[in-house]
Amino acid sequence: MTPILEVRDLSRHFGAIRAVDGVSFRLAPGEMLALIGPNGAGKSTCFDMLMGQTDPTSGQVLLDGRDISGWPARRVWRAGVGRTFQVTATYGSMRVVENVQTALMSHHRRSFAAWPRFRRLYRDEAMALLEQVGMADQAGRPAAVLAYGDLKRLDLAMALAHGPRLLLMDEPTAGMAPAERAALMELTAGIVARQGMAVLFTEHDMEAVFGHAHRVLVLNRGEIIADGPPEAIRADARVQEVYLGGGAEALAAEARDG
Amino acid sequence: MGLILAQLLTGLANAGALFMVASGLSLIFGVTRIVNFAHGSFYMLGAYVGYSLMQVLPGAVGFWGAILLSGLVVGLIGALVEVIVLRRVYAAPELFQLVATFGVILVVQDLALAIWGPTDLLGPRAPGLRGVVRVMGEPVPQYDLALIAITPVVALALWYLIARTRVGVLVRAATQDREMVAALGVNQRWLFTGTFFLGCALAGLGGALQLPKGGADLLMDFTILAQVFVVVVIGGMGSLPGALLASVLISVLNVFGVSYLPQSTLVLMYVVMVAVLMWRPFGLLGRAEVAGELGQVGAPEEPIRPAGWPIRATVAAALAVLAALPFWGSPFSVVLATDILIFCLFAASLHMLIGLGGLVSFGHAAFWGGGAYVAALLVARLDVPMEVAMLAAPVGAGLAALAVGWIALRASGVYFAMLTLAFAQLLWSLVLQWGAVTGGDDGIVGVWPADWASGNTAYFYLALALSVGGILALRHMAHAPLGYALRAARDAPLRAEATGLHTRRLQLVAFALAGTLAGLAGGLFVFSKGSVFPNELEISRSFDALIVVFLGGVKTLSGGWVGGAVFESAEDLLTRFAFWRLTLGLLIIAVVIVAPEGIVGAARGLARRAGLTRDADPAREDAR
Amino acid sequence: MAEGAPMLEVADIATFYGRAQVLDGVSFSVAPGEVVALLGRNGAGKTTTLKSIIGLVPPRAGRVTFRGQEITGWPSYRIARAGLGYVPEERRIFTQLTVAENLEVGRQPPREGAVGWSEDALFELFPNLAERRGNLGKALSGGEQQMLTIARTLMGNPALVLLDEPSEGIAPVIVAQMARAVRRLKAEGLTVVLSEQNLAFARAVADRAVILDHGRVRFDDSFAALDARPEVRDAHLSVSGA
Structure with a gap:
């Protein structure tokens, strides 16, 4: 099957810092792909490049086989990509x-x-x-007075307005109450299943990741260190290492000596 | 050769006062993020206070002592203003506090008038420095040489203070990250007050130092303010070396301009400014900065809705009463109402730009005056009929706005505002100095309406139709997709771009539209007065509109014309009394402190509390 | 926990960014001389807890008490002057100021019951900084900037230091130096609260772990107790939980 999204060797350098360094992956229709990694791993930069908010230093982003790298965000949107924001933008x-x-x-x-x-x-x-995101009963309210979880759902409705082929979600459940988190992810999964679009999301909430992603990408220091189904990621020693911290032996030795 | 050197020296001497005022403004902006419109007023106070002190203090010691004391006194006045007025409005976002500082300008103008009188004061000459020195055969005043010596001393002292003392370290740190400075135990309130003291003291010092060269008069506040803005913008907001560099550049340029291009000195200054900003949008030595919020203050704006029938009926009734004015009012009231209507259209055009677009312009008079001049030139030079000229005014102003907006929209926030100011000043200087075509200072006179519109009553109806029509068109636009798209670009630019909106192009359209309607107002204005003068393009005219918009209420649909009507009437009423500026200034300051949401915003709040209008949130309404 | 009154007590604080609730009733206390690590994944509320304590993002509910005095709602500068030092994440140094000037911003008069730090003592603690005394902040490496943020805060002679993610984004060799520095602070008698994602680092320097998840405290005990409960670790720190 041809992928909706194909990322080829994507890099973004800020001076000597390689925020994203040679990232490649594919995303098929109907697939929900989670992008995880510790702070500063390059998730946001990667995301911004896909959405046209940052230009890549090198590499390509292909949407349905068409090279969209370097396009401005509004053109990427017209090409069929919707996005939601980490801090809701309504x-x-x-x-x-x-x-x-x-x-x-x-x-x-x-x-x-x-x-x-x-x-x-x-x-x-x-x-x-x-109606689709369960916000019809609040249609007449000012967006400024909504509860945070409702803002997130509104954000999603706006991202879906043009029937996107690809949906990018930046920390979709951040700032939400636990019950709301599950509901939002289930809502998204339902829409994906019905419409056959692809979803790429970053997330820190592991329940959201392991409960809903079909596949997980792990980014560390700008590079992909693991790519596979959730069970494989959970068992991956390197992933555990980047999440719980490196150099454990050296520090333990320090602790003994100190 | 000698002449060139002498001119260079004059330029350097002139740079002194300019640098002191500019560095003060720059310091205050850097630390407090306030664009202090009143900075020219502190400079003026420095001159007046210095003058009075020199009358009582004898001799050379008295002369120099008076100058130092003036700086001290003006610094204390500045600190007082900061504590009494500005501390109350720090919570308001960037660019809102300038309304309060504008109130201070008016208050200072009248206080100076009350204390020192309307006559220009001739500054005493410096004891012992009254003669001239021959430099390669050319005469150079001794006092100029003294100024050339003093300026580096002041600059050096300032540099020492900023670069080498704890206070300076804190000031520089606060310029970069105020929050972090507070988290390290520094009390920001006193840092802000101290910065105001220092900045105003520098302005006062500059005012007193230039006394022997320029004296003291009541117009020097705006005269210096225009130049200081140029200096600060060319040098870079917040950069002291930039201020020094730009002061010297502008002063020297002016002196040579006067000698070699006497027709275009001012134009030259503003051309240099625009050129620098196009090349480096943040000035020669300024750093790129993230712009703050734009004129939004307090609770988020409420969703707009079409007016309900009670309001429509009220407005229709009020319009009917207004339309009948020639039948029940005095002839004078008809003329006054015409003035107010025209000003309302001007204010409403800027209000749309700020309210819907979030774009604060410091130079909207460019399009008001521009429209007026387009119409006047066509009538006076080409004998075009009024109807055509009245059409050409908005078209010309709109095209000018398209060009200015195209460049200015590359910046945002205060830099956008400064760029619009630069272009307005450029246009003003062009009109002032291109006398052969524009009449220069003498303006263009004899621009009268066509026969059918020449009576006061007929012209009143023309102004009524076009102004009310323009304001209603703007209101309609707010309820149309364009209005919503503009608010989208203002509320959440990233979201807007990520849903396909071309935010920059939307803003350009809004800017051009605002310019067009301001041009229409300008066209109406010129035929109502029969003449136009360069002051219609001046900074103070731009400020008039800006202040009125903020006071009317940015976050309401009708704030522009309501503010325009209230303040144009208030001004008309107050100008009959002595010290009307003082009253108006205090009124402005009071509104800023008491009703930061503006007149319409405050009225709406009162109406809601009285149960006259519905809550914007149906859920909360249901809960009642 | 040590006997006597706690140095810092955080009681049931709730903190919001706009409408987003980040902390949902966080409580813990810190004894004098103790080093406590706040652990948790990104977005768990660690940084917000520290910002709530120092007053940069004041909590909407709950109380913060420092040395027996309630400091909730105080402006940041007063909290700092009371002896609470704050070291931000992402190295918010003043890049346009030199190393010495950065230290000057942080300088406060010595206070009773706290270690008095001088510039020289700090240069001894962070030798790299001594060589770069006259350099601008922006010329420093990431690790040096991180040391400078700590040194700058110590110039205020705090009794308690809040350290936000000290090991974040720096090279492993610098991480070890940082660990040595934190232990030195403890040896000097300072109380430290640090937020960390790096469990190894936290274990190397801290006496106690407070684990946050979704804006609440999920665990508050020694590292030994944490090791005895791998399910807590998995649920709130690693990727294996779900």
């Missing part, structure tokens, strides 16, 4: 449904229109999307 001055309408309006290329009344545009479509 339009605080608008109502919930208007947030989704704004995304739909952009999808239909009417964001420069100065004549039509916005309120009536794509309202039904927006309500359907809110």
Whole structure:
């Protein structure tokens, strides 16, 4: 099967620092891939490159076989990639449904229109999307007053507005209450199963990772150190090492000597 | 050769005061993030205080002592202003505090008028330095040489303070990371007050030092402010070496400009500024900085909704009463109402830019005055009929805004604001100095409306139709996709880009549209007055609109025209009394402190508490 | 825990960033002279706990007591002057200032009941910094910057130091030096609370582990007790839990 997303030897260097160094992987339709690793491993940089918010130093990002590396975020979105943000990015001055309408309006290329009344545009479509994430009952509320978990669901509805082929989720459950976390991941898994899109997500919540990912990539110091099904990752000694800290023997010796 | 050297020396002498004022402004911005519009006022105070002290202190010791004391006194006044006014508004985001500092400008203007009177004061000459020195045959005033000697001493002392003392270390650390400085046990409040003291003392010192060369007058606050902004922007906000470099550059450029390009000295200064900023958007020695929030303060903005029938009915009724004004009001009230309507359109255009777009412009007068000049030039030079000129004003201003916005939008926050100011000043200097075409200082007169619109009443109806039409069009736009897209780009730019919105292009459209409507207002203005002068392009005109928008309420749809109407009326009312600036200034400061959400925002809060309007959140409404 | 009154007591604090709740009732206490490690994965609430204590992100509920005095809601500078030193993560040094000037920002007068540090004593503790006294902060290597953040805080003569992720993003050889430095602080009588992801580092320097997950304390005991309960480790620290 042709992958939706193919990343080839992607690198990003900041001066001498190799934030991301030669990362390659593929993502098939219907697949949920988790990207994990300790702080500073390069997850965010990797993510930003996929979404067009950072230019790669070298390497390629192929979407359905088309090279999209270096495209600006808005063009990547039009090519069929949606994203959610770690710290939710919603339009605080608008109502919930208007947030989704704004995304739909952009999808239909009417964001420069100065004549039509916005309120009536794509309202039904927006309500359907809110229904999908379970937010329809809050459609009329200002986004600024939502509880954090609801903001995350709104963020997801906006990312889904143009029926993306690929969904990128940056720490989808960060800041949520435990019960909400499971619900959001199940919601996402359901949408993926129904629509056949692919999902790439970063996450620190191991329940979310091992409960929902079909495959896990582990990044450390800019490089992929493991790529496989969750059970294999859980058993991988190197992964344990980067998560619990390196140089254990040297430090233990220090402790004895000191 | 001797002449060139002499001119170079004059330029260096002039750089002294400019550097002191600019370094003060720069320091204050670096540490507190406040763009202190009142900095020119402290410079002016320095001159006046110095003048008075020199009257009572005798001899050379008295002269120099007076200068030092002026710096001290002005520094203390600055610290007082910081403690009384600015401490209350630090919580407000970047660029909001400048409204309060604008209030301070007005207060200082009237206090100076009350204490020292309206006549320009001639500065006493420095005892023992009254003569000239021949430098390669050319006369150079002795006092200029003294200034050339003093400036490096002040710069060096400042450098020592900043580079070598604990206070300086703290100031520099706070410029980089205020939060970390606090976490290390440094009390920010006193650091801020101290910085204000120092910055204002420098301005006062500069004002007193230039007394023998320039004296003291009531216009020197804005005159120096324009130049200081240029210096700070060219040198880089927050950079002291940058301020020194740019002061020398600008002063020398001015002196040579006067001799060799007398028609374009000012233009030259602003061309240099624009060129530097296009090459280095953060100035010669400035560093790239992340811009802060843009004019948003307090609770998040409420979602907008179309006005309900009670409000529509009220507005319709008010418009009907206004439209009937010629039948019930005095002839004078019709003229006044015309003025207010035109100003409301101008304010509403800037309000759209700030409110929907989150783009704070310091130079909106460029498009107001630009529109006025386009119309006036067409009528006066080409005999074009009013109808055509009235159409050309918004088109011309809109095209100018498109060009300015294209460049200025490469920056954001305070740098964007400064760039717009630079372009406005460039336009102002062009108009002022290209006298053959624009009439220069004499302006363009005899620009009267077509016969059908020449009566006060007829023109009132024209202004009513176009201003109300323009304001309603802006309001409609806020409810259209474009308005929502603009707010999206302002609320969460990353999210907007990640859902396909071209944020920069949206902002450019908003900027051009704001310029177009300001141009229309300018066109209306010129035909109502019959003339236009360069002051319509000045900084103070830009500030008028800016202050009105903030005071009306940025986070409301009607803040622009309401603020415009209230303050234009208040000003008209107050100008009949002595010391109206003092009153207006105190009023502005009071509004900033009491109602940071502006007049409309505060009114809305009151209406809600009184149960007159619904809560924006249906869930909370249901819970009641 | 040592007898007597605790040096620092954190009682049921809840902290938010905007609407996102990060801490959900965190409680623990630290005895004088103790070194406590806050452990947990990214996003567990370690950094936020430290920022709540120093007042940079004040908690919305709960109390923080330092040497018997409640400091909740105080501005950061007052908390710092009371003898709490804060070393931020990501090496927030003043890059435009020299090493000596960075130290100067942190300098506070000596205070009763705390070690009095001089520049020389700090250069002895961190010899690398002595050679770079006149260099700008931005010219230092990552490890040197990390040492400078600690030295800068010590200039305030704190009784207790909050260390945020001291081993994060530095080379292994520097990590060992850092461990030596923390133990030296303990030897000088300082109390230390550090946040860590590196279990080996924490074990090498700390007396006690407090494990945070999802904004709550999940474990609070010695490392020996932690070793006896691998399931706690797996659930909250490693990737094997689920």
